[in-house]
Amino acid sequence: MKGAGIREVGGPVEEVDLPEPASLKSDEVLIEVQAAGVANWDDLVRTGAWDVGITPPMALGVEAAGTVRQVGAAVSRFEAGHQVLTHSAPLRHQGAWAERFVAPEAHVARKPVAMEITVAGAFGVPALTAYQVLAAMLNVQAGEAVLIHGAGGVTGGMLAAVAAAMGARVIAVAGARNKERLKQFGATAVLDRDSSWQQAAKRLADGAFPAVVNAVRGATASVLPLVADNGRLATITGDPPASERGIRIGNVYVTADGYALERLAADFANRGLTLPVAAVVGLAQGSSALAEAVAGSPGVVVIDPRQA
Template identity: 50%
Template sequence: MRAAGIDRFGGDVRPLDFDAPASPGPDEVVVAVRAAGVGNWDDIARTGGWDLGSQPPMALGVEAAGFVAEVGGTVRDFAVGDRVAVHSAPLRAQGAWAERFLAGAAEVAALPDEVDFATAAAFAVPSLTADQALRDAVELEDGQTLLVHGAGGVTGRLLVALGAHYGALVIATGSPSGAEALTAAGAAQVLSYSDSSWPETARELGIDCAVNAVPGQAALALTTVRDGGHLATITSDPPAPARGIRPTEVYVAPDGPRLAALLRLLAAGTLPLDVGARFSLPDAAEALAQVRRGTHGSAVVLTFG
């Protein structure tokens, strides 16, 4: 099958050819991929910083959408031909930048008809990350004031929208040019991160919990949280506990039923996901380069056939 990935950790992304996955195990599903997401976490996997349990040569990619092509013997929730989205890691075979993606049935979600494959593919990782940060890590409660630091990105915007959906008053940091999109996503106030006084302004607003999405800035985000509040970071930079705040590191975990619920919110228009660029499989290197350069909240996908 056609794929894109790496020959060695740290190497350039290039087209590769692999055998299609063998028949699925009893609780597994093979997805015929129609679109796969490209995020900056794929660059971390490319350089070996995220162990996907696989060694090069390997296809990259941990999120996809498409049709169910094969199901294992004990799978009851999916049938061949179903439209689905999936985040799966560690990898069971090759990554999602390939014509077929093998995943556990428990990692797969039914895809509502209203959501196209490209949107669903780019939604899986950032939406699960945002939901796990808000509900599992900071245990956000209705009526709390939530800071999202680094709200201008794909994951950041979903943190804002989900926070508002769960009843928080959301304060977001972003660039002035992205403020309109953040307000549309549900931010009550957008603080410009280029204004160095933003942490002080945030502190004055009384932040109950914060989620950091800016690499290296969890410690700065912590300074805005009230004593005894909650901080989660999704960028592997947890500061030491302080003032009764115990920072939590969040790493996205596959969860099919949760992804299905999030996709229903996307289909209903409650959550935003804007696909800004589509590339074909042979251009995966350029897709990843675009993500590295920054996309200001627009997602990048590979589309197939």
């Protein structure tokens, strides 16, 4: 089986020959991969900062979309031929940057017909991260004002879309080029990150926000003054500041959940939304794809193992 990954922790991304998946466990789903997301968290796996349960030589990648090829004896939600998407970690066999991917049924979701396969391949981690930040960590309520700092990226955009779906009044901070997309996603207002947006945000929130999310690396402390006393602040960038003024602060890492992912994907597709696609490449271009994603791609970067 062909894949793209590493031969040693910290090594370069290259094409690798991998063993085919063995006999499936009773709860496992074998997916013929048509699209696998590439993002900065994959570089954490490459460098050993995120332990996904397997060791090199290994394919990278923790999210994918494709067609079910085979299912274990206890699997009831899927059968061969179904189109699915998944975020799965710890990994059962190999990473998703490969021709085939194994995931437990509980990590797999049915792909909506209206969702493009390339979008589905990079949807899992951003969507689940957004949902887990907003629903579990922040407990966002309908009608609440929520500030999303760094809404221009893929995950930041999903934070805006999911918050809007929950009925929140979303104030998004992003580059000007992302304004139209974020408005489509449901943001009430989009503030240009290159402006004096803090003052505008305070006016929109009547002084401070009950809930704030930071998606800009190294910037969580900078948005703390915008959080109301006894409010909630979540970051997805691993840099939570010390609490003050009774503010509850959390650093959120994504957890696999196929049932939630299926609901999120269906809602996103039913609203007629999509994600911008920056690049679709083959396994041989895995290294450049990861470099593009880490550099801050304006859209999703996807590996299609079927491409030369």
